[in-house]
Amino acid sequence: MGHPHLPTTEAAVTAIREIADEYRLELTVTDDIGADQTSRRTSSGAFTVLDADGSLPHEAFVELGGSPAVSVQIFPEDDARITVDSVTFPDVPRDSVPAFLLSVYGGLAHVKGRVFPPGQWLVVPLPGDETYKELIFRGLSPWMARTFR
Numbered sequence: 359m360g361h362p363h364l365p366t367t368e369a370a371v372t373a374i375r376e377i378a379d380e381y382r383l384e385l386t387v388t389d390d391i392g393a394d395q396t397s398r399r400t401s402s403g404a405f406t407v408l409d410a411d412g413s414l415p416h417e418a419f420v421e422l423g424g425s426p427a428v429s430v431q432i433f434p435e436d437d438a439r440i441t442v443d444s445v446t447f448p449d450v451p452r453d454s455v456p457a458f459l460l461s462v463y464g465g466l467a468h469v470k471g472r473v474f475p476p477g478q479w480l481v482v483p484l485p486g487d488e489t490y491k492e493l494i495f496r497g498l499s500p501w502m503a504r505t506f507r
Contacts (some may be wrong), residue, residue, distance in 0.1 A: 361453040361484075367432045373456040374420050374430060381463045384423030388475040389416065424503040428462060430455060442467070443499040445480045445492050457484045468505040469498060478506075 364370045371387055378385040415434035422428040426443040433439075438455050442462055449456055456501045461467050461482050470491075471478040480502065482490045494502065 360459065361451075361457050364452050364455070367418050367434060367452075370430075370432045370438070370452050370455055371418050371420060374422075374459065377456060377459050377463065378422055381424070383463075384390060385425075386421045388419040389458060390418070393435055422459075426462065426499065428459065430459075442482075443502055444496050447482070447490050449493050452489065454488065457488075458482055465505075467496065468507045469502045470507055 362373075364373060372499050375385060377383075417429075417434055418432045420430040420432070422430075427441075428443075429441045431439045432452060432455070436452045438450045438452055440455065440458055447458075461484055467480065467482045469478055470481050478494045478498065479491045480494055484490070498506070
């Protein structure tokens with residue numbers, strides 16, 4: 359997909375910090391480290407910190423201030439869940455997270471509507487013909503209304 363490789367959760371958080379600095383956005387990061395702390399490790403026994411392979415899983419939840427409201431949950435399995443103004447994009451590859459955020463903050467992301475079938479979608483295009491599109495279930499936020507095409 360042509361995005362720089364982010365080998366760890368911390369590398370992804372560092373890339374998000376750089377974007378937050380570039381766009382002058384507030385940033386809050388919550389780290390969960392250890393198999394007993396990460397959200398997808400429910401099968402881990404009590405007080406089990408390492409995965410079966412001996413690795414120490416690291417998950418991060420990042421909230422970016424400003425408009426639109428954006429949060430990024432980065433999982434140890436090389437993917438992320440990005441929420442933009444209540445619209446959730448599950449399973450975004452970790453390497454695509456910076457390009458996704460640059461598209462949102464750089465003005466490329468937009469809302470597209472259709473009469474039939476009826477609906478409105480938040481569309482986030484990335485370089486290299488990669489596009490993420492999710493149905494908007496709630497009403498349009500002011501930011502979404504400004505990006506309507």
